[in-house]
Amino acid sequence: MAFLQQFALLLTLLIIFSTSCKAAALEVDSVEVGHNYSSKSSVTSTSTDNSTGGDGHAPSAISTLPIVIWKWHHVETPYLVALWILTCWLCKLVCELNHSVTSVIPESGLLIILGFVLGGIVWGADKAQTFKLIPTNFFYYLLPQIVLDASYCMPNKLFFSNLGAILVHAIIGTCWNAGTVGIALWACYEGGAMGTLNIGPLQFLLFGALLSAVDPVAVIAVFEEVHVNEVLYILVFGESLLNDGVTVVLYNVFDAFVSLGGPKINAAEIIKGIISFFVVAFGGSFLGVVFAVLISMLTRITKNVQVIEAGFIIVLGYLSYLTAEMLSLSAILSITFCGVCCQKYINANMDEKSVTTLRYTLKVMANGSETMIFVFLGVSAIDRNIWVWNTGFILLTVFFVVVFRFMGVFFLNWILNQSRLIPIDILDQFIMAYGGLRGAVAYGLAAILDEKKIPEKNLMLGTTLIVVYFTVILQGITMKPLVQWLKVKKATHSDLTLNGKINNRTFEHTLTAMEDICGRMGDNWWTRHWNHFEDKYVCWLLMKSDARKHKDPIFGAFHKLNLEDATKYVSEGERKGSLAFIRNDDNASVDFKKKLALEYGDIIPDMSEYDFGIDNVPVTSVMKNTIPSVSLDIHEQDRKSMPNDLSAHHLLDQHLYKSRRHNRPTYSRSHYNTSESPDEMQEIFQRTMRSRLESFKSTKMGVNPSKKLSKHPKKDSTHKPNRKPADPHRTYPYGDEDFEFSADSVSSSEIAGNFPRRSPNAPGAGVDNPAFIPEMDTSPPMRNPPWQTETANNTAVAPSQRAQGRLPWTPTNLRHLAPLRMSTHSTDSFAMADASVDDKAPEEKPGTHHTRL
């Protein structure tokens, strides 16, 4: 069945394609994927226009008014580009239709094979390869987003802690590969293994340099499916990313040497070459860091243009690439470091939604262009011109590329292992070497070879393609079985635990202490000092002030775990039929909600406004981080967070205040959601006030602070609105945690203590600390969620005071809410237990909060 579908799709695809092909036949010489609007193509199309006829421009002199005109030439280039993009993506779709195939052959290989087919069709129609991957398009329009995406999603900590090894492999390893392959090939040529070719030693070195690029695209595509362990992953991934940059630099140096010509090269030139290598590589990296700083600083102030916030990152990232290119520095390294360095700060600075947007946009762009690159690697192969066969040359190249890769990796790892805390074991080394897939960068570099300087360009191009096919298809296919067969350590997914986090911290402190005692500067010394420096200066410069708080990882873990509990709690309730208990039992509902507000208040400023309708559910985005640290696969992240999202959605959807507006479709170009109408605000305000008045009356009617249960519902409703003013106050200044919690403890202590209410109509009513009050007055009218007003009338179940007071800040209770003991009528036990606590609570608690404030 799947095959049928696949076939059908392929057929449609081909039909689409061939129609476009016929239309474009003979007209397009160099129209390419990417956006090159070359003047040449327009010239050729106008010149061939008359011969094809029929579908050309409207005649210049018209005799009558045409109703519609066929204007193919107006849209030709963009149209073809779009068609090709569509075709390539359809290819990906076809590949993914059948999982039994993709589990054997990696997707990248399949795409190349489909590319062969498409190339064959073009060839059949045109008798010449009119479409191929042009290096300009590849380097300017297809590569940057892939690198940006890879670097932006790079697991930062892992990357920097292995940076040494990565750099060694990327720099020394690449030079080794380039040098040895070039020299060995030249030696074989001199030995007569390839007949007569017009290639000098320098050209061989140039060829070696372009073949040394381990392609991140191909590597990630394969490793992602295999799920190897973190260290191996980051080593290969980091290496392949940086090594592209190094390769391009090396290529340029050798290219310059070739243009200089053999006799002119002396020691001075060689030294210049080496200097230029380092200047280009490190200059590019430095430029990337500069751009990262710029981006981070920019995101500090983009709050008001949230919609295009994510776009800034992409544009600036691209600019860092182009700027480096302009300064003839390494563009790939520039954009890599830009992405790696800014990710932490922009993620903290930007809104959660923008972060998601950015992540998805980058994924779409990167995956899209990756697909196109592979397809076009296939398409480009169907071209008679580039195939100059030389068995010796081709076979020896493939052989040397693989062999020297292995030798280089093993040798470098042996050196690295001398000083590594955790040595890279032999299997990992093997997979590292085997993962040296060559890809589009090598092809792109081969394609920009100058035929005047290198007469055998086509041979080199063809050989490069063969190396690419060999590594991507053959090594790609065998990679997975090999990993399984060798039992290479796979990535372990460990659960997040507080114990783990806390102990990690203890271990770190212990290690630094021990290093201090030993009096040596170890790794931890550097880490600690960097962290210190970062906290003090870097964050100050690059992060918004409110983003700087709340970043203690232990607290973060705690927070995340609580969120998980909350979701579990809800799903538990749903499993039992409905979440009605949350409404009926105000005990549970209030605390749960309070808890949410408390926690989300940290992150989401508008939490306190209680206006999350279905179209504004920030909570879900908070939960998305349950992903393994090294996965770049965004779909995986999705799958993991989906259940959470769903339940959170459900909860919020059902039980929080719903803005009535959200049923009406609204469209705004610059805002995600329009705010509620004043009417509605008014209504909410009035409702709140009514409920407060109600409760005020009840308090005033001589309700003395007794501990009788029957009074509690009323008190509940009294203190709740009281707590409300604290909320906007708490979240707008956004940050002072002390304040948040004490604000809450005010209310909770009051609950425990049954303070008589003050005038509830005053905005700051019930808040003991006069410091609250000025702010309250300026705050917008409070909106009170409907369920709170309901509770005023709901006297069915009396909540337990103690539970009321304690719950917000003891997660343990929330955890134990899961069995839903409290959902029915089991408050008695609480009442019994709490009676004694209530006595002393009022005395001590207000005191404590005052000191904290």
Add this chain to the structure above:
Amino acid sequence: MGSTNSTLLKIPNVEVLMQETGFSPAHIIRLHDRFKALDKEGRGYLCPQDFGAIKELAMNPIGDRIIGAFFSPGKETVDFHTFVKILAHFRPVDKDRPKEPNSLEPINSRSNKLKFAFQLYDQDKDGKISRDELLKVLRAMLGMQVTEEQLESIADRTIQEADLDRDDAISFEEFRKSLEKVNIDHKMSIRFLR
């Protein structure tokens, strides 16, 4: 080489020490130099004050606990042997060293590393990390960043996570279980002690 030997000879029982800790002579000498540098008055032993003189250590939030770990209960001094043995906890585990069948568990084994970490929490040495003990460590480490209530709830939650027998404290066994998936060899090792 001559100086190496002469330094080594000055240390009593150096053979036994190397055997027990697995340190190479170079390490022993380096540690001995450091020991002498810390022992400013040349008494041959270190007091807590000597450790306190290390500037960075004073900044370490759990520095006093770590200093405390060097001193066995009731004692106010630590000699070179004990000093080296404590540091030997942090030697990375070497896989290729042949394991002698009748030898004791090496000091740098996983469980010894864990024990060391455990006693940093367990200050009253009752074999359990109580809520108060945990709270103190947390307070020291998280410092000003979170409020007391948050600290308490974090502590509660942490204990709850690890506490298998519901006694509101973490025993060593529970501690070990909670860290089962953590690569202790990695996290509690210092590279230059290899």
